[in-house]
Amino acid sequence: MTATTNLNGIRVAYIKAQWHADIVDTSLAGFRDAMKGTPHHIDAFNVPGAFEMPLLAQTLAETGGYDAVVCAAFVVDGGIYRHDFVAAAVVNGLMQAQLKTGVPVFSVALTPHHYQPTDVHTAFFRDHFVKKGAEAAHAVQQIMALSASRKRPSAIAAA
Secondary structure (H helix, E strand, O other), rough: OOOOOOEEEEEEEEEEEEHHHHHHHHHHHHHHHOOOOOOOEEEEEOOOOHHHHHHHHHHHHHOOOEEEEEEEEEEOOOOOOOOHHHHHHHHHHHHHHHHHHHEEEEEEEOOOOOOOHHHHHHHHHHHHHHHHHHHHHHHHHHHHHHHHHOOOOHHHHHH
């Protein structure tokens, strides 16, 4: 992993699938709020859907300009295809991207079994995505701290 963490902080690429953008975009707000107090820079990228996230995640990670990549999507059962197939393909693609590049890739993908575009469901998932964005921020902070501690000579000697 090429770490860019410096005095400017953690550089994060945040990819958002635009299916149900009114819901997914709230995850970035939760992420930003939870990153307060941690020096950071976030570049946000929009892609049409969840399937497009793994390739962009890998491409951005390969630039060496990011310490972490976060991907957010809301994959729902559309009645025509199995959403669990889409979700599995996306998560597998994100895993492959991080293994290939050495840059951590985090998933903020929700796959509800029963979503109806009603006011109640939409409000619930908007709020839930804020929480998931905050959880992703905490995960990024933890992995960056772990990565930094592994690079210190005292941590290496103790290992």
